[in-house]
Amino acid sequence: MVSEAGSGYTWALNSRENKLTPWSNDPVGDPAGExxxxxxxxxxxxxxxxxxxxGGEDGVYTLQHGQGYSRFQHESGGIGLELTQFVPLRDPLKISRLVLRNHSGRGRKLSVTAYAEWVLGxxxxxxxxxTRTELDPQTRAIFARNRWNxxxxxxxxxxxxxxRQQAWTADRREFLGPGGSPARPAALLAGATLLGASGAGLDPCAVLQAAVQIPAGGQAEVVFLLGQAGGAEQARELIGRYRGRRPAEALEEVQRSWDETLGKVQVTTPDRGLDVLLNxxxxxxxxxxxxxGRSGFYQAGGAYGFRDQLQDVMALSVSRPEIAREHLLRAAARQFPEGDVQHWWHPPSGRGVRTRISDDRLWLPYALDHYLEVTGDAAVLEEQVPFLEGPPVPAGHEDLYxxxxxxxQGASLFEHAARALECSLGLGxxxxxxxxxxxxxDGLNRVGLGGRGESVWLAWFLHANLxxxxxxxxxxxxxERARVWRAHLGGLEHALEKEGWDxxxxxxxxxxDGTPLGSAHNAECRIDAIAQSWAVLSGAAPAGRAARAMASLEEHxxxxxxxxxxxLTPPFDRTPQDPGYIKGYLPGVRENGGQYTHAAIWSAMAFAALGDGDRAGGLLGLLNPVHQTSSRTGVQRYKAEPYAMAADVYAEPPxxxxxxxxxxxxxxxxxxxxxxxxxLGFYLRGQRxxxxxxxxxxxxxxxxxxxYRAATYxxxxxxxxxxxxxxxGLELDGVALSGNSLRLSGEPGSHRVRLVLGMPG
Known part of the structure; x- marks a missing residue:
């Protein structure tokens, strides 16, 4: 991870439990650990x-973020600097390639110093x-271990x-000096030298220094490697291999991989902002x-969330189906025989929480069904996956870590999905x-603390699964299973219309206690978006009520x-009812009445499912960060990246x-x-x-x-x-087809498809 100013952090395997350098989400100080x-x-x-x-006061700093790399440029005193940072495709190290160009008209004697604070936890x-550090005698690289992690x-x-290192230290106190900081390290002031300290009991870091001489008009290159390997020999092998490999070649490999993944589907629409995001x-x-990564500026998570990454990999089912398949099996392996699952867990140990949260387990059959629809890979249902063993959540507790x-005991992936469904059939x-x-x-964690509270949204979601x-x-x-599940569907439909409709x-x-939430009778949270959008997305609500519910969503x-x-609106603030920790957020922030973008997108999808393209496209336009930051005023208001989705947008002054x-x-x-x-209506369904x-x-x-495979459509x-x-109208290579689908051929070649929209008849 890297910030626009060059700060950031590096990790291996788990972005929380095994940070190599420090993570921070302080936007003011933005401390640099590298x-x-x-x-x-x-x-x-x-x-x-x-x-x-x-500090950055002497000129202009230019930053370019691309897929798989970041590039920084700056010039000072006639020396042009270009730093490119990336991680190779298959190896656990970060490459920082610094190119120095001498524009000063005279020969220059410089030194380059690389600095990294060790965390290793x-x-x-x-x-x-x-943390114990040493200078490896074979490579003269700095090694660091933490055997207490x-x-x-x-x-x-x-x-x-x-x-190229000629001087070094592994003692941060020596490098920074008394009262020093990375903005003014004592060891880089005039006359100072690095003393080569290492071992235990230090303030651990890695500082490596190399001399660089550049003739007028010439350039030089210095490469900094930072990583972690399974042991000392593996570390030496990686260092030796990347000392002998051109960084540009490794970066090209990274970019080719991203191009293959991201270029599977490319779109050109009247909405350029939508194109930027989708492409x-x-x-x-x-x-x-x-x-x-399972990490970002706001959280160095490291863990897998059961519901979280299952939803994420659904979006990868077209471009990277092997990643979706792998994660479906990974998630199924976090299920207990009773059918419930870990809410989240940390690799590689699997430590995590078993909870009473009701929807987690249902994302396994939901995501699996999507994967099967897209890929046609029915063989995955027969994959054998073990269950977990562990104590149940004790009475009176919300979770157990x-x-x-x-x-x-293990079972087929189909059986894992079936147990998730059967674990979810209890009714209030x-x-x-x-x-x-x-x-x-999750913020509604005390609505049903006594074991009798019910969820209307969950009824729609369960219906979609069954x-x-x-x-x-x-x-x-x-x-027999099919019969039981269909009978349950009928009961859900009756209850939703009798008790869910307001x-x-x-x-x-x-x-x-039976008090409704999300009702016109509530002073707070009178209406909630996902109960309306999933009435449509589940396909279970009667057409008239589905349309009316979405009209209310738009109105309120x-x-x-x-x-x-x-x-939802109005946000929770003074209600005597205790819905849970959602009330701990300020009104209009995150789930408590702000824009929770995840759910807002479901609203757009629901309008599309109703056939209302104006509203569906309009909502996606509102949610698009490219449009949010299309003016100076918008940038100052939004205060987030224009090329990345934000989880939430605040809804209350200021x-x-x-x-x-x-x-x-x-x-x-x-x-x-x-x-x-x-x-855009693009639905891959196996070979169609x-x-x-x-x-x-x-x-x-x-x-x-x-x-599609070797073919282009x-x-x-x-x-x-x-x-x-x-x-x-639908044509494939000039031949008219009936309906709105076509069979795909993966043989090499290019095909032209023409689709015409209009009013039938």
């Missing part, structure tokens, strides 16, 4: 390629006492300056931050599913003048429209699916492609390019009548 310094050996002037940690304050005790962190940034955010054992007094310790909104899995069970000869919209939940929760789509919790949010994956599937757009009526059309969608939905 840095590269350049010193003019004649004048003593100190400068660097990034604004941090030296969760926090430096705890782990520094246990049990899961990573044998691993060896390393820092190397391409073998590169949304999948990049999903894969890099959510699936691989422990490291479970792997059970000797109104015939609706029990909310337990919270459903998708509908498809009843058919799958029947096809597998599991007739008159103009659907309620959200019922407290233990969409603030177009402020660019907001709220989760911070209306301010984005928060960017990068590490599941809204990126859902935004991708809402744009590609919901609006179904096209069912729902676009704004003002769009004259759009184009897609889809790479160039898809042109035309909208001559200005409609939102309705396919009246």
């Amino acid at each position: 840095a590269l310094y350049v010193r003019d050996e004649e004048s003593g002037e100190l400068f660097g390629p990034t604004a941090l940690p030296l 969760v926090e430096r304050a705890a782990s520094s006492f246990h 049990p899961e990573f005790a044998e691993r060896v962190a390393f820092a190397d300056l391409g073998g 590169r940034w949304l999948l990049y955010q999903t894969l890099s931050s959510r699936v691989w 422990f490291e479970p054992a792997v059970s000797g 007094p109104h015939g609706l599913p029990l909310i337990g310790g919270g459903d998708w909104n 509908e498809g899995w009843s058919r799958r069970a029947e096809a597998r000869g599991e007739g 008159g103009d919209w659907y309620r959200r939940a019922f407290f233990d 929760l969409v603030r177009r003048d402020e660019g907001l789509v709220l989760l 911070h209306v429209g301010r984005g928060g919790w960017s990068w590490y949010t599941g809204s990126a994956g859902w935004m991708y699916r809402a744009g590609l599937e919901g609006v 492609l179904r096209l069912d757009p729902c676009i704004p009526k003002s769009w004259p059309g759009y184009r897609l390019v889809f790479r 160039e898809i042109s969608v035309e909208n001559p009548q200005g409609v939102s939905r309705g396919v009246v």
